[in-house]
Amino acid sequence: xxxxxxxxxxxxxxxxxxxxxxxxxTKEYLRWKGFFSHWTENELMQQHTQREAIWxxxxxxxxxxxTSQKKYKTPLFLIYSLVNQPFILDLLSGESxxxxxxxxxxxxxxxxxxxxRDEDSDITVDHYIVDYIQRGVIRALHHSKAKKxxxxxxxxxxxxxxxxxxxxxxxxxxxxxxxxxxxxQYFPSYNQWVEALRSGSLNVDDFIDAYGIIPAEFVKFGVRxxxxxxxVSQYLSxxxxxxxxxxxxxxxxxxKWTNEHIPFAGxxxxxxxxxxxxxxxxxxxxxxxxxxxxxxxDIKANLLVVSSNLDYLVPKEQSMPILDLVSSQDxxxxxxxxxxxxxxxxxxxxxxxxxxxxxxxxxxx
Amino acid sequence: MVxxxxxxxxxxxxxxxxxVEQEVNNWIKDQINHKKVVQGTNIAGKYYVHVMKCVxxxxxxxxxxxxxxxxxxxxNIGKMVLxxxxxxxxxxxxxxxxxxxxxxxxx
Numbered sequence: 001x002x003x004x005x006x007x008x009x010x011x012x013x014x015x016x017x018x019x020x021x022x023x024x025x026t027k028e029y030l031r032w033k034g035f036f037s038h039w040t041e042n043e044l045m046q047q048h049t050q051r052e053a054i055w056x057x058x059x060x061x062x063x064x065x066x067t068s069q070k071k072y073k074t075p076l077f078l079i080y081s082l083v084n085q086p087f088i089l090d091l092l093s094g095e096s097x098x099x100x101x102x103x104x105x106x107x108x109x110x111x112x113x114x115x116x117r118d119e120d121s122d123i124t125v126d127h128y129i130v131d132y133i134q135r136g137v138i139r140a141l142h143h144s145k146a147k148k149x150x151x152x153x154x155x156x157x158x159x160x161x162x163x164x165x166x167x168x169x170x171x172x173x174x175x176x177x178x179x180x181x182x183x184x185q186y187f188p189s190y191n192q193w194v195e196a197l198r199s200g201s202l203n204v205d206d207f208i209d210a211y212g213i214i215p216a217e218f219v220k221f222g223v224r225x226x227x228x229x230x231x232v233s234q235y236l237s238x239x240x241x242x243x244x245x246x247x248x249x250x251x252x253x254x255x256k257w258t259n260e261h262i263p264f265a266g267x268x269x270x271x272x273x274x275x276x277x278x279x280x281x282x283x284x285x286x287x288x289x290x291x292x293x294x295x296x297x298d299i300k301a302n303l304l305v306v307s308s309n310l311d312y313l314v315p316k317e318q319s320m321p322i323l324d325l326v327s328s329q330d331x332x333x334x335x336x337x338x339x340x341x342x343x344x345x346x347x348x349x350x351x352x353x354x355x356x357x358x359x360x361x362x363x364x365x
Numbered sequence: 366m367v368x369x370x371x372x373x374x375x376x377x378x379x380x381x382x383x384x385v386e387q388e389v390n391n392w393i394k395d396q397i398n399h400k401k402v403v404q405g406t407n408i409a410g411k412y413y414v415h416v417m418k419c420v421x422x423x424x425x426x427x428x429x430x431x432x433x434x435x436x437x438x439x440x441n442i443g444k445m446v447l448x449x450x451x452x453x454x455x456x457x458x459x460x461x462x463x464x465x466x467x468x469x470x471x472x
Contacts, residue, residue: 119443196403236379
């Protein structure tokens with residue numbers, strides 16, 4: 001009986017390979033166990049890097065991730081998108097973007113906009129730029145006692161970062177835009193919808209007003225419609241490698257992030273659709289934020305623009321035009337191999353494109 | 366040999382499914398990307414919004430008779446709390462600004 005139990009335990013842990021009719025039963029057992037663990041095991045939530053909240057406003061929180069070995073005077077200020085939660089930046093130990101910055105000697109501040117509720121329906125892009133981002137940067141500068149700061153924007157957070165940098169009075173040394181939509185003239189699909197929106201024959205304002213806050217399910221549906229309306233291949237990717245517990249863990253965490261969209265403030269959604277998508281005001285230099293004209297020529301910070309070659313949500317054609325519009329003397333562009341969420345962090349090392357670019361521009365100690 | 370084939374089978378399923386998925390998605394996008402679908406959605410959307418507003422108003426009236434606060438009323442309280450928070454935030458900003466000025470003067 002004991003021998004039978006030992007054998008079963010070794011089979012479960014994968015330490016013994018049992019082969020029957022040339023089929024590796026152990027591997028197949030682990031594969032299917034790993035595959036179904038997505039539905040059978042408890043929900044995962046991991047927080048790896050030590051952090052402290054230094055400012056809160058409404059649902060937003062400014063997190064400080066201190067570094068134990070500070071190597072650079074200029075801290076990083078990360079702005080994430082409004083459609084997902086920023087925990088993707090600190091998803092898995094060893095592959096965490098935030099952890100890689102901290103381990104490499106950067107002080108990191110992350111602005112988490114939080115999850116909007118009904119009372120936030122009137123929040124517009126102006127509020128996000130001035131009341132949240134600008135104030136957050138001022139708090140981060142005050143907290144870090146740094147003279148300059150680097151802004152890193154992801155997806156829509158990058159659009160906000162660019163708008164903020166253009167109108168800011170704060171000392172912004174570097175601006176890094178990751179898979180950021182800037183020029184909304186180009187759309188890879190749904191050109192009939194975009195044309196109808198631009199001609200005025202399609203108006204979504206009343207629909208947004210009726211809801212106030214766009215529910216998370218609608219946001220998820222919209223993102224899926226733009227990228228992959230039918231999305232099953234990720235389960236087959238899991239099945240292909242579900243015998244590997246590390247892969248299953250990474251897949252489950254990523255899948256959780258992918259499915260956990262957050263509601264969108266109606267005021268900001270209307271402004272994004274009308275000012276950015278319909279009229280493309282950011283590129284034309286016609287965008288106004290709190291009565292201040294946003295001119296991308298006013299961006300003088302060192303600029304790094306990063307796109308991915310398989311990004312169907314924000315193709316490179318939407319990101320690249322900013323390079324011709326800013327006044328920055330130091331500007332670079334990097335095209336990565338991968339999709340919208342390619343972050344390329346391994347063993348807590350900075351990704352190659354940042355390793356080459358960021359440290360020399362962050363005022364080393 | 367069988368085991369190797371099995372491993373490659375999973376890979377083959379994954380690759381084939383990705384190709385099929387891509388084709389299905391392109392087909393769906395093509396079907397949706399038509400002027401008539403846009404026009405139909407626009408008209409249906411207007412009716413939907415009208416019905417939704419009627420339901421929301423009716424619920425508001427019903428709740429007032431039942432002496433229960435409606436979602437709109439609760440939301441308004443939330444908005445007032447945000448206004449108060451905004452004022453506190455501005456005071457805090459001024460304190461920080463004053464602190465910085467004092468530190469500069471000390472130097």
